[in-house]
Amino acid sequence: MLSEFDLIAQYFTRPPRANGQVALGVGDDCALLTPTAGMQLAISSDMLVSGRHFFADVDPYTLGHKSLAVNLSDLAAMGARPLGFTLALALPEARAEWLAPFAKGLLALADLHHCELIGGDTTKGPLNICITIFGETAPGQALRRDAAKIGDDIWVSGTLGDARLALAGYRLNACKNDPDEPLGGQINLDASNHALAAARMHQPTPRVALGLALRGIAHAAIDISDGLIGDLGHILQRSGVGAKLSVDDLPLGAVLAQQPQTIQRHFALAGGDDYELCFTAAAAQREAVLTAAQNASTKVTRIGSIVADPGIAFVAADGTALDLQLSSFDHFRTT
Amino acid sequence: MLSEFDLIAQYFTRPPRANGQVALGVGDDCALLTPTAGMQLAISSDMLVSGRHFFADVDPYTLGHKSLAVNLSDLAAMGARPLGFTLALALPEARAEWLAPFAKGLLALADLHHCELIGGDTTKGPLNICITIFGETAPGQALRRDAAKIGDDIWVSGTLGDARLALAGYRLNACKNDPDEPLGGQINLDASNHALAAARMHQPTPRVALGLALRGIAHAAIDISDGLIGDLGHILQRSGVGAKLSVDDLPLGAVLAQQPQTIQRHFALAGGDDYELCFTAAAAQREAVLTAAQNASTKVTRIGSIVADPGIAFVAADGTALDLQLSSFDHFRTT
Incomplete structure (x- = not known):
């Protein structure tokens, strides 16, 4: 008995990519990530709200891109290599015409940076996009x-x-x-x-x-x-x-x-x-x-x-x- | 020149706890976390929306508790030991009477589980609470x-x-x-x-x-x-x-x-x-x-x-x- 918001997840679900560090992706209580031995994890969260960080009628493809780009930018500023991210998404309604291009823009940029979508949450609510991103950096090498x-x-x-x-x-x-x-x-x-x-x-x-x-x-x-x-x-x-x-x-x-x-x-x-x-x-x-x-x-x-x-x-x-x-x-x- | 929403962060900022794995907490582009050698990271995100996951007028202390509890529960279901979490928070307005008890309820439960708030985001918008939590589990031991x-x-x-x-x-x-x-x-x-x-x-x-x-x-x-x-x-x-x-x-x-x-x-x-x-x-x-x-x-x-x-x-x-x-x-x- 899937709700329309369970169905949303299908736009973001696909076979695991090949970066080899995601031991378990979308679909369990947690994702499992295997850090490289000796590396530190760099972690950042950004929340984007409709009407404040973007126009409500913005092209969903570019919004997908930008939602991940601002998080990748935080990893860049630390000198960290991207590993993966979670996506939590509140939407007023589940419309394929919006979801399909949003997912496409998001995942195209994710692929470019070998940064895998490992989990998240979808819910009904005022449009809100919250991404938490994970990267790796050697101890003492982060740009602070x-x-x-x-x-x-x-x-x-x-x-x-x-x-x-x-x-x-x-x-x-x-x-x-x-x-x-x-x-x-x-x-x-x-x-x-x-x-x-x-x-x-x-x-x-x-x-x-x-x-x-x-x-x-x-x-x-x-x-x-x-x-x-x-x-x-x-x-x-x-x-x-x-x-x-x-x-x-x-x-x-x-x-x-x-x-x-x-x-x-x-x-x-x-x-x-x-x-x-x-x-x-x-x-x-x-x-x-x-x-x-x-x-x-x-x-x-x-x-x-x-x-x-x-x-x-x-x-x-x-x-x-x-x-x-x-x-x-x-x-x-x-x- | 701090905005009212920068000031929000002060409710959640405090000296680092003693779990020793947070190398860099709130205040940089990313937080830095040092995983225990050989362990996998368990990661989960939950987004709670006002009117859907809780009543808009719910007691903010218990809402702070519950927001973290639902994420800790995901770690529990994997058999993972809590390490830390990020909090992204959209609020219609910054009111101390709401923020102080919300932070208190959240951080009391965090302390109980030695789970440190390591970063996040605050913004103006319809009330939305997105927590991403990190825990550790030995490879092969996670409860899937x-x-x-x-x-x-x-x-x-x-x-x-x-x-x-x-x-x-x-x-x-x-x-x-x-x-x-x-x-x-x-x-x-x-x-x-x-x-x-x-x-x-x-x-x-x-x-x-x-x-x-x-x-x-x-x-x-x-x-x-x-x-x-x-x-x-x-x-x-x-x-x-x-x-x-x-x-x-x-x-x-x-x-x-x-x-x-x-x-x-x-x-x-x-x-x-x-x-x-x-x-x-x-x-x-x-x-x-x-x-x-x-x-x-x-x-x-x-x-x-x-x-x-x-x-x-x-x-x-x-x-x-x-x-x-x-x-x-x-x-x-x-x-």
Whole structure:
């Protein structure tokens, strides 16, 4: 006597993959995972709520991708190798037209990272997606937030701000004077550029290969989900240091690069949903960082340095101090 | 710049406990857990939704207890030793009057089982509690659903049906002719008996010690969340066997024992939310089962046997077959 929500599980059930560490998958009281001898487990949970972390009518394929991507991004920020994940899903109704593409987007990204769906739960309720992910890292090798050292370079992967620009586009399409977009009047975004930026918002690329390549090279790392200065701030706070950021060196998203400077700086520094890595490494490791990035086929950019003075000091290309008025939580995903 | 939902985390943050396996707890991209060499990890996720798995106005202390209890019960059903858990929590608003007792109930049970809160997520949204729990078991020792053998005894821990009776009480208090309680007219439940039964519904006891004691003795095990016959059905299906149940041997909850026989049988067999263990063991192991139960200070009752014929056959004390009309998903928590 299967309920419709038991049937949901069938969209996520398939023969075990070949990573060899899942001793027992979906279908018992617990899944069983065999850790590699001597390794530590890295574990992270994220809960995504409809209307808060994503639009209720978002394409379910990209939502499946993004739900796992934000968790893989947490493993990347620790330098951990993905093993598996659980999926707990509350849905207002069980519709195949939604479930099939959601599962497809989720499992495509899972396969790419050899990260197996090992269990979970499905229930009726307001749309809510909770993924808990497991990875492995050798003891002492994890990239922790508290490990930045004075004199370290600060690096960022990929580009920043296009996801935040896409959100602005959605808001301004809905309401020309959205109070959440006080700088909206300066934004100029046609439909094709909005679509380009939106791809960054809906399908972030977790930097798993880069995180792995940086083990033994980087000191501290974090993934940028809440905006660069907010997330870099976590590193600074936990490491008891400050930062000097070279604002003109920030790697801008391709679409953001066409916007006025105020928008560029605001969205690259304080936008959210980028899921790039921000990390620190000793200045003597510059070549090693660039080689690691090349091996991971991921662009990295040096954007500043760790200093003793607390807080973040912003400087322009000519070295002059900038006084920027920024809020680090000014984006879609506040918590 | 902490949001109110960052502040929530403070209710759940405290100095690390002494189990020694949590290398890094709340506050980084991932938690780090050090598994015991050679052990397998048992992992389970449960998502509890307001209005579906619990009443929106339920006492938050007992809700904190129950949220972890249902996950500990999954570890118990595998014979796994609890290590830690993540908590993802969506809340409509951050109210200390709710959060403080919720955290207290949750962490009191966590401490009792040396199971550490290692990370999670908090967000604004319709009330939703998602816990993922981790335990350890030696390879080959886990109590799996697919391990029942023909000739095995079927056992159940504790007592059955009081949780389901409590739910009936709430429903009939709200509506004398609730269509979900077609047998409601036969139920006679005064306020003090309702309160006794409700304690079983709101604060189930996960049978962790019993699950551990049964390793190497029991064959298959499952925890009873959806009702005995539904959950025993999972063992039967996955083991490719059937069962003969001695209905008059079912251990009834103290309050249920005062109800008419129809209600007793219905609620003990097909009620939900008991969180007792149902397990099978060879008939030659009867003494060993009773000793394990005594060591775990947990009552167990032999209620039937595993047979070759598929399905469940019900028999009365005099050996005559019973034709019971039951639905295994007839309770509060359907999925």
